[in-house]
Amino acid sequence: MYYTIGQSTYWYEVDGEGIPIVMLHGFTGSTKTWQHVKSAFGSGYQIIAIDLPGHGKTEATHVKTMEMCCADLHALFQSLGFEKIHLVGYSMGGRTALSFAMTYPSMIQSLILESASPGIADEAERHLRVAADEKLAERIERDGIQAFVDYWQDIPLFASQKNLPLRIQQAIRRERLTQTAEGLSQSLRAMGTGAQGSWWDRLESFERPVQLLVGELDPKFIATNKKMHAALKSSKMIVCEDAGHAIHVEKPEIFGKLIEEFIDSVTDKK
Numbered sequence: 001m002y003y004t005i006g007q008s009t010y011w012y013e014v015d016g017e018g019i020p021i022v023m024l025h026g027f028t029g030s031t032k033t034w035q036h037v038k039s040a041f042g043s044g045y046q047i048i049a050i051d052l053p054g055h056g057k058t059e060a061t062h063v064k065t066m067e068m069c070c071a072d073l074h075a076l077f078q079s080l081g082f083e084k085i086h087l088v089g090y091s092m093g094g095r096t097a098l099s100f101a102m103t104y105p106s107m108i109q110s111l112i113l114e115s116a117s118p119g120i121a122d123e124a125e126r127h128l129r130v131a132a133d134e135k136l137a138e139r140i141e142r143d144g145i146q147a148f149v150d151y152w153q154d155i156p157l158f159a160s161q162k163n164l165p166l167r168i169q170q171a172i173r174r175e176r177l178t179q180t181a182e183g184l185s186q187s188l189r190a191m192g193t194g195a196q197g198s199w200w201d202r203l204e205s206f207e208r209p210v211q212l213l214v215g216e217l218d219p220k221f222i223a224t225n226k227k228m229h230a231a232l233k234s235s236k237m238i239v240c241e242d243a244g245h246a247i248h249v250e251k252p253e254i255f256g257k258l259i260e261e262f263i264d265s266v267t268d269k270k
């Protein structure tokens with residue numbers, strides 16, 4: 001379904017009925033990211049998957065900063081009649097989910113972050129990241145999506161995905177190849193890790209339950225999430241054995257079970 005707000009149109013998909021669980025994909029992803037996870041949830045849940053700006057069927061017609069995207073998502077959730085949601089985000093989607101939760105905490109029943117970060121606290125480091133993301137955006141625009149996907153699928157962060165069955169690796173590649181150079185380059189510039197503000201000095205103010213999921217084979221994000229875990233008032237951190245950055249791809253059953261168990265543990269049983 002499409003939701004239009006102002007001059008922007010978002011694509012989202014709704015499966016099932018019941019407690020709303022909103023799922024946000026990562027950079028180069030789409031609603032398809034969650035296709036093997038949705039089935040892990042029992043009855044009684046409504047799964048809402050959304051294409052973030054510049055991805056899938058949510059075109060990059062206008063620049064969307066993290067703040068603008070979160071405001072649009074808030075309007076979408078209100079239009080759907082949601083008072084409280086369980087919000088799940090993977091990587092870029094995790095940064096978006098955390099930004100949404102920090103901006104609209106009263107709408108959060110629980111927050112599940114997979115391989116995410118709160119941005120970059122150090123200004124100099126953040127400026128370096130903005131410059132690196134700008135170079136990557138220019139590379140995408142210059143060389144096109146196929147050349148970018150060839151490069152992206154081989155970065156060390158996704159090394160563990162080489163052990164996946166070929167059909168799964170090919171499905172991830174196909175999803176990435178459906179993106180547009182305009183969409184991905186704009187996403188990097190407007191919602192990239194360096195472009196967004198840092199939430200590091202605000203994490204301790206967030207009081208809703210948080211589940212931090214990281215892969216055992218993803219040392220960079222284990223280190224980041226250990227610091228997040230220490231800063232958050234109410235969080236659980238789980239390091240998933242024999243999984244890399246994209247736990248939902250490498251261990252979909254375990255990923256779905258961990259989320260369902262966490263949501264059940266924080267849902268008012270009335």
Ligand SMILES: C=C(O[C@H]1C=C[C@H](C(=O)CCC(=O)O)[C@@H](C(=O)O)[C@@H]1O)C(=O)O
Nearest residue numbers: 026027028090091092093157192193246
């Ligand atoms: C390479 C780094 O940063 C990127 C890594 C992961 C994020 C992501 O969403 C990737 C999803 C995927 O391709 O499976 C992405 C983001 O958060 O926007 C980062 O650009 C790194 O080492 O930090």
